[in-house]
């Protein structure tokens with residue numbers, strides 16, 4: 001048996017949810033952004049940094065896979081440095097930790113759950129942004145969009161959820 005630290009594969013799951021409110025100045029929402037792509041939409045995420053729910057869940061999936069604490073421990077939301085900050089940096093730091101631990105991306109599978117907007121033709125740009133941050137090929141990244149069937153907060157357009165599963169592969173020596 002390889003030692004736990006030398007496992008050939010490691011898997012991580014990440015989850016995030018943000019409340020959606022009318023975009024400022026009408027409400028407290030920030031511009032609606034997912035995987036670094038801005039959508040023209042009347043509501044947007046409330047929260048720390050830029051509220052990029054997908055990047056936050058992706059960060060947690062990478063950290064989880066290598067047995068690190070979650071994004072909130074790494075980047076406390078009390079730290080003014082990250083207020084309204086682009087969330088790219090969270091993914092980059094997690095990806096760097098992943099490589100330091102001896103792993104690279106096998107593949108990531110992402111499910112975005114929100115009633116609207118539809119991912120539509122923005123999906124490809126989202127995939128390319130993720131692949132660039134993870135230093136992998138776009139074919140290693142998949143994004144699926146779902147509604148919440150108009151029930152509960154997500155279905156009523158008051159929140160967005162993202163799940164990410166990431167499989168890491170140990171570097172070839």
Ligand SMILES: [Zn+2]
Pocket residue numbers: 016017018047051052053056
């Ligand atoms: Zn978040």
